[in-house]
Amino acid sequence: MAECIEQSRVACALGGIYTALAIDRVLPVTHTGPGCLAQAQGIFGRVNGGQSPVPFEESVVPCTDFCNTDVVFGGGEHLRTVVEKAIEYYDADLIIAVDGCTAEIVGDDIEEVADSFEGSRIPVISAKLPGFVGNNLFGHSQILKSIINQFLEPTNEVDPLQVNVFGIVPFYDTFWHGTLERLEELLIAIGLHPNIIYGHRHGIENVKKIPSAGFNLVLAPWVDLDIAEILEKKYGTPYLQFDNVPIGPTETTKFIRTLVEYAHLDQIAAESYIRKNEDRYYYYLNRQQPFIYSCKYVPKDFYFIGSASAAVSITRFMVNDMGSVPLRIYITDNVPKERQEAVRASLYDVELEDKDYEVIFTEDGGLAEAELRKEHESRSVIFGSNWDMLTARALECAFIPVCAPYGQTLLGTKNYFGYEGGIDLFSDYYGEISVNPQVAFIG
Ligand code: SF4
Numbered sequence: 001m002a003e004c005i006e007q008s009r010v011a012c013a014l015g016g017i018y019t020a021l022a023i024d025r026v027l028p029v030t031h032t033g034p035g036c037l038a039q040a041q042g043i044f045g046r047v048n049g050g051q052s053p054v055p056f057e058e059s060v061v062p063c064t065d066f067c068n069t070d071v072v073f074g075g076g077e078h079l080r081t082v083v084e085k086a087i088e089y090y091d092a093d094l095i096i097a098v099d100g101c102t103a104e105i106v107g108d109d110i111e112e113v114a115d116s117f118e119g120s121r122i123p124v125i126s127a128k129l130p131g132f133v134g135n136n137l138f139g140h141s142q143i144l145k146s147i148i149n150q151f152l153e154p155t156n157e158v159d160p161l162q163v164n165v166f167g168i169v170p171f172y173d174t175f176w177h178g179t180l181e182r183l184e185e186l187l188i189a190i191g192l193h194p195n196i197i198y199g200h201r202h203g204i205e206n207v208k209k210i211p212s213a214g215f216n217l218v219l220a221p222w223v224d225l226d227i228a229e230i231l232e233k234k235y236g237t238p239y240l241q242f243d244n245v246p247i248g249p250t251e252t253t254k255f256i257r258t259l260v261e262y263a264h265l266d267q268i269a270a271e272s273y274i275r276k277n278e279d280r281y282y283y284y285l286n287r288q289q290p291f292i293y294s295c296k297y298v299p300k301d302f303y304f305i306g307s308a309s310a311a312v313s314i315t316r317f318m319v320n321d322m323g324s325v326p327l328r329i330y331i332t333d334n335v336p337k338e339r340q341e342a343v344r345a346s347l348y349d350v351e352l353e354d355k356d357y358e359v360i361f362t363e364d365g366g367l368a369e370a371e372l373r374k375e376h377e378s379r380s381v382i383f384g385s386n387w388d389m390l391t392a393r394a395l396e397c398a399f400i401p402v403c404a405p406y407g408q409t410l411l412g413t414k415n416y417f418g419y420e421g422g423i424d425l426f427s428d429y430y431g432e433i434s435v436n437p438q439v440a441f442i443g
Contacts, residue, residue: 006366007387008043009306009332009403012131013100015040015172016139017061020096020127021053022170024203027092027122028056030063031079031110032100037061040136044171047386048404049411051171062086066102076108083113087122093204095124096146104130114150125150135334135363137223140169144227152211154235160214161263162193164237166227167220168245170198173309174406178415179245183219186418189273190256191265211235215263219245220309221346222339243346244312248321248422249278250351251313277419284423292430299398299433301377305330305368305384306403312346313416314383314402319350321422322429326357327377330368335361381429398436400428 014036017028030037041058045051052058062085064070064078083097095117099110114126127146129139165183170176177199187194195213197206216228216239228239240262246252253274260270292298302324304311308331318324326347335343340361348355362368369391372382382392382399386407392399401407402416416425 004366005364007369008363009365009385009387009405010135010137010172010334010363011040011043011139012036013129013134013136013139013142014098014131015044015136016127016129016141016143017096017098018044018053018136018171019140019143019169019198020098021056021061022176022198023094023207024199024201025055025091025093026204027086027090027095028061029079029083029086029095029097030061030100031075031082031097031103031108032063032066033102034063034065036100036131037063043136043405047406047408048171049174049406049409049414051174051177051411053171056090056092062090066100070108071102071106074106074108075103076110076113079103079108079110079113080116083117083124087117087120087124090122092122094147094151094207095122096143097124097126098129098143099126101130101132104128104132123151136172137169137333140172140223141226144224145230147207148210148227148230148234152208155211157212158214159193159212161191162195162209162213163187163263164195164197164210164213164216164231165219166216166224167218167241167309168198169223169309172307172404173245174402174404174411175415175417178411178413179417179421181413182415182417182420183245186256187259190259190270192259192263211237213237215240217242217259221312221343222335223309225339243342243349244309244316245417247313247317247416247418247425249281249419250320251316252418252422253278281419281422285426288427288430291434295430295434297379299324299379299381301325301327302381302383303327303329303368303372303376303397305332305365305382305388307331307333308335308343310383310403312343315347316350317416317422317425318383319352322426324381325352327380328357328371329359330365331359331361332363332365332368334363381433396436398429398432400425400432 020026020028110126114124117124127142184194218241221243231237246255382397385403386405
């Protein structure tokens, strides 16, 4: 762990409540200090593309406002009262009572509090999210484990074509919402029955369907593998890992063929889908060629600073489809030691002969800035979060935001998933290059 962390791109474990908030009508009740949620909001909310949870935005999430009296006398009864009031006044499908550092340190028994509401109008479960144990990815995992262990019921009915989607962490993956919508369309198009629990119209009914899946899909180099392993043990559901959210034709076509082979889908229909979409991708790229030719200079390499998941997606697209080369990749979301080699292997699994770039695991975003300011290749591109924009501008590098915190702007459904996402990233990339003073237009 770095001695000092600057420019954090993650929240503490309490940020895991955004996973609960991404499931329609799931309400977290926080047993924390009044400022804890604001800390997570600073990474995932307004500064991450103007995102706000629906229907329970941050300002209506009930909180015990853990204070001195709770530290001295214990805050369990205080939490019980707030949960009681939440059941009385809120219209929700599930309540998750979560704690933070102080409640964990004084030893409040939030599991007992949640259990005491058995049979209530709204089911209540609990999740421990102390920030001193881990970051928001740990918190995300804790929320999913609580749902699996305390809420899900086993089933005897299995739909072999149903696929539960994991690996995309809502709100932390800036583009999660649009990505999941496009992914759902693609999975339906190739003959699967996707079950996605986050986002618009995806709520508790989708959560309840998790045990009836034919398989679980993990779209990430390491996140949610623990969840897939638990589901395999508990319900016997096998899982397929594809190590990134595919961007562009090379990776998306590989993704579709992997699914077709794994789930024994209609190969002819899938190949026809691939042909149609690859053709469309290259049609739009060709339309933009004259614009690219008028740039004075096209960067040949890039830096990446951010999450492991985004790093693999961006690196695959930039190398395999754009012919660019990574110079250095900084992974800033504290990948567990035992998963780092797999992430590293994914980042070197590209169509490139000389893979002499470095992959650095550090939580310290300030380290990336310091190193880039000392030695950087001019006319490179930096992919990262809003933290990296000023560095990029100071170094006269082009900059593409791809990670949280994304910046104070409105995202809408923006995402870079699939063939369409490749067209959009291609356009954003050359659009940014064209306004960079080092490489702007000829004449
Ligand atoms: S680290 Fe602990 S005290 Fe700080 S915001 Fe997170 S839960 Fe609250």
